[in-house]
Amino acid sequence: MLKMTTTKVLRGLYLPAVIILVWIAGSWLAAWNSYIIPPPGEVLAALTKLLADGVLAKHVLVSLYRVFAGFLAAFLLAFPLGVAVGMSSRCNDYLQPTLEFIRHVPPLAAMPMLILWFGIGEWPKLLIVILATFFPIFLNTLHGVASCDVKLVEVGKSFGLSKGETFRRIVFPAALPSVLVGMRLGLGYSWRALVGAELIAASSGIGYMILDAEQLARPDVVVLGILTIGVLGSLIDGLFLRLTKLAIPWKESEEADYGRG
Amino acid sequence: MAGVEITNLTKQYLVAGEEFYALKDVSTVIPDGSFTVIVGRSGCGKTTLLRLLGNLEEKSAGRIRLGDGGSKAGGRRIGMVFQEHRLMPWLSVKENMAFSCTRQEQRDRTERLVAKYLRVLGLEKFQDAYPAQLSGGMAQRVALGRTLCYDPDIILMDEPFGALDYFTRQRLQREIVDLFLAQKKTIVFVTHDVTEAVYLGQKIIVMDAGEVVRELPVDLPYLRDPASPEFLAVQREILSSLRGDQT
Ligand SMILES: Nc1ncnc2c1ncn2[C@@H]1O[C@H](COP(=O)(O)OP(=O)(O)OP(=O)(O)O)[C@@H](O)[C@H]1O
Numbered sequence: 001m002l003k004m005t006t007t008k009v010l011r012g013l014y015l016p017a018v019i020i021l022v023w024i025a026g027s028w029l030a031a032w033n034s035y036i037i038p039p040p041g042e043v044l045a046a047l048t049k050l051l052a053d054g055v056l057a058k059h060v061l062v063s064l065y066r067v068f069a070g071f072l073a074a075f076l077l078a079f080p081l082g083v084a085v086g087m088s089s090r091c092n093d094y095l096q097p098t099l100e101f102i103r104h105v106p107p108l109a110a111m112p113m114l115i116l117w118f119g120i121g122e123w124p125k126l127l128i129v130i131l132a133t134f135f136p137i138f139l140n141t142l143h144g145v146a147s148c149d150v151k152l153v154e155v156g157k158s159f160g161l162s163k164g165e166t167f168r169r170i171v172f173p174a175a176l177p178s179v180l181v182g183m184r185l186g187l188g189y190s191w192r193a194l195v196g197a198e199l200i201a202a203s204s205g206i207g208y209m210i211l212d213a214e215q216l217a218r219p220d221v222v223v224l225g226i227l228t229i230g231v232l233g234s235l236i237d238g239l240f241l242r243l244t245k246l247a248i249p250w251k252e253s254e255e256a257d258y259g260r261g
Numbered sequence: 262m263a264g265v266e267i268t269n270l271t272k273q274y275l276v277a278g279e280e281f282y283a284l285k286d287v288s289t290v291i292p293d294g295s296f297t298v299i300v301g302r303s304g305c306g307k308t309t310l311l312r313l314l315g316n317l318e319e320k321s322a323g324r325i326r327l328g329d330g331g332s333k334a335g336g337r338r339i340g341m342v343f344q345e346h347r348l349m350p351w352l353s354v355k356e357n358m359a360f361s362c363t364r365q366e367q368r369d370r371t372e373r374l375v376a377k378y379l380r381v382l383g384l385e386k387f388q389d390a391y392p393a394q395l396s397g398g399m400a401q402r403v404a405l406g407r408t409l410c411y412d413p414d415i416i417l418m419d420e421p422f423g424a425l426d427y428f429t430r431q432r433l434q435r436e437i438v439d440l441f442l443a444q445k446k447t448i449v450f451v452t453h454d455v456t457e458a459v460y461l462g463q464k465i466i467v468m469d470a471g472e473v474v475r476e477l478p479v480d481l482p483y484l485r486d487p488a489s490p491e492f493l494a495v496q497r498e499i500l501s502s503l504r505g506d507q508t
């Protein structure tokens with residue numbers, strides 16, 4: 001079991017290793033203009049410098065703060081609404097077309113309007129994150145609640161559970177895996193949308209750092225910014241996946257069961 | 262009269278715009294503390310009758326009187342064991358068995374019952390397993406344990422062993438009889454298997470096309486031998502009342 005995961009992790013590292021080697025070799029052989037693709041040494045130097053003067057940490061923290069604040073706000077909106085709509089088909093009838101329309105509009109398309117309304121302060125960025133995160137959480141919560149097995153609900157009825165107890169003890173746990181999938185998707189979307197928003201209008205954040213570096217002709221910092229985004233995104237996702245597994249331990253045994261059959 | 266009295270019970274469904282009687286004027290009595298078996302071919306209305314008894318369905322007409330249950334005051338608790346185990350996938354065996362416990366003050370009592378039935382049903386080793394890790398027979402046993410821990414006065418069982426293999430089924434039938442002899446609860450057991458009906462029932466209600474076609478008491482002592490002439494005679498009688506009604 002342990003050995004299997006190690007081999008799996010190793011397999012995933014081959015491609016990045018090859019890319020880095022090509023990057024090092026190409027830069028060393030001057031196969032391309034170092035302004036178009038800065039050599040690894042320069043990027044590393046930029047990293048140590050920006051780490052030392054705290055600039056990178058500042059931008060990262062600002063972006064992380066925006067993601068988490070927006071994510072939390074979106075969750076507080078999307079989860080109750082998803083539950084309400086999932087539990088009542090009439091509610092669904094009223095909201096479905098409107099939500100379907102909004103769902104197809106990429107959050108970043110709303111950026112000009114948001115800037116017009118709220119200026120370039122924190123609000124447009126938070127709202128972008130909320131817009132990006134709302135739908136995956138809402139739709140997955142709705143789906144999880146609506147697809148809860150009526151046969152399990154009937155078990156609650158046969159034991160005389162109240163409506164509230166039925167939700168708390170049957171519908172919610174049944175929907176939880178789906179809700180967590182929505183949250184994980186939302187987290188991914190929010191990160192992407194935020195960096196996009198910071199590239200358009202911001203004075204801090206990792207997206208701004210990249211834009212600023214472009215204007216100062218510092219490709220090494222641009223590359224550093226891109227790498228930071230990717231690494232942070234993966235870390236957040238990995239962390240969330242860990243938490244998910246802790247929250248729904250029974251799913252693992254189900255998978256084990258499928259594997260057996 | 263102590264026991265469950267069913268009078269002119271009728272249930273109709275609207276199927277493709279037409280009235281369809283799933284149950285038609287069913288009248289019978291389920292004596293307290295008895296093992297009653299409802300038997301009949303698929304679609305004859307067994308599940309419908311049981312769901313009406315368990316208050317999971319609205320009746321169209323007629324009456325169900327649950328009786329006062331002798332000394333006990335107030336309503337009587339009815340527990341249901343479904344055809345599928347219907348365990349909560351997110352709860353362990355132990356937690357599933359304690360599922361009916363909704364109030365803090367019941368907790369101690371439920372815990373004692375769970376411990377008892379884990380032992381009785383031979384599930385102690387699996388108490389922390391999740392349903393997905395259980396075999397079909399074990400899952401069905403947990404479902405039975407869950408209902409027993411609810412401590413109902415009346416236990417309704419809808420073909421609980423229908424999906425099990427011959428050996429597991431036989432073992433669980435024996436366990437049910439043992440439980441019945443030890444607990445003296447009222448059991449209503451639905452099956453389409455005539456041998457199972459004769460093996461288990463003190464009173465057998467034969468149904469066909471939504472109606473009760475025959476009721477017969479079975480006086481044979483437990484545990485019954487399916488090869489004995491008396492057993493076979495009862496079995497023949499049930500089969501003949503079913504065939505006679507066929508058109
Ligand atoms: N919700 C429903 N709507 C319409 N018809 C129904 C409904 N539930 C049951 N019926 C009909 O009522 C009849 C009796 O169904 P029931 O489930 O009680 O049969 P059963 O005796 O339990 O059969 P089985 O042994 O196959 O489980 C069937 O013909 C079925 O089609």
Ligand SMILES: [Mg+2]
Pocket residue numbers: 307308309419
């Ligand atoms: Mg049935």
